[in-house]
Amino acid sequence: MAAILSVSGSPSATSRTGRLLRHVDARLVSGGHQVSTLDVRDLPAEALLRADFHHPAIADAAERFRQADGIVIGTPVYKAAYSGLLKALLDLLPQYALAGKTVLPLATGGSTAHVLALDYALRPVLTSMGAAHIVPGWFTLDKDITVDGDRTVIAAASAQALDRTAEVFSAALTTGVGALAATA
Numbered sequence: 001m002a003a004i005l006s007v008s009g010s011p012s013a014t015s016r017t018g019r020l021l022r023h024v025d026a027r028l029v030s031g032g033h034q035v036s037t038l039d040v041r042d043l044p045a046e047a048l049l050r051a052d053f054h055h056p057a058i059a060d061a062a063e064r065f066r067q068a069d070g071i072v073i074g075t076p077v078y079k080a081a082y083s084g085l086l087k088a089l090l091d092l093l094p095q096y097a098l099a100g101k102t103v104l105p106l107a108t109g110g111s112t113a114h115v116l117a118l119d120y121a122l123r124p125v126l127t128s129m130g131a132a133h134i135v136p137g138w139f140t141l142d143k144d145i146t147v148d149g150d151r152t153v154i155a156a157a158s159a160q161a162l163d164r165t166a167e168v169f170s171a172a173l174t175t176g177v178g179a180l181a182a183t184a
């Protein structure tokens, strides 16, 4: 069993990215992992905007990254990149905050024209932060994530792809590829 931190970089109170993450979190819990969540929008805005590295909430977030074996990072695509909110947090974490971690990048967006944002914008930052293993991510169209009462409904093809993505992440955590890379 791995300890996973599931991080949402959406500023939205009705976030589709958040709903997507909860869907993936549930799959990971079913796979025997322990998942805790971090919504960057819940961190103090002033600390994020003023780069207050020493704010207790920022220090606590950094510690939660440190303690996790695996990190799921979800972001909406904004202006063909990941969200500024997510960037604000990443900028406050130590340079190698992802050292030894297995990371799963996820994105939601309005256009498949920006599927590549995961790989040309987010992945290089995760690499530069020392991630030991970044498994293939997944981009989900916002229209494929709908709400039925309290329930999140994800279009069948997207749900299937997400399940597969979560399985690959889970297997990477279980085989400990990231941990091996960290000690190499």
Ligand SMILES: Cc1cc2nc3c(=O)[nH]c(=O)nc-3n(C[C@H](O)[C@H](O)[C@H](O)COP(=O)(O)O)c2cc1C
Pocket (backbone or CB within 6 Å): 010, 011, 012, 014, 015, 016, 017, 018, 075, 076, 077, 078, 079, 080, 081, 108, 109, 110, 111, 112, 113, 114, 141, 142
């Ligand atoms: C300011 C802003 C910029 C956006 N820019 C893009 C974009 O460049 N490409 C894209 O595919 N979708 C874009 N979108 C659509 C969002 O990525 C999409 O609706 C996403 O699912 C929103 O996630 P959220 O509900 O978690 O915030 C943008 C949305 C907003 C509000």
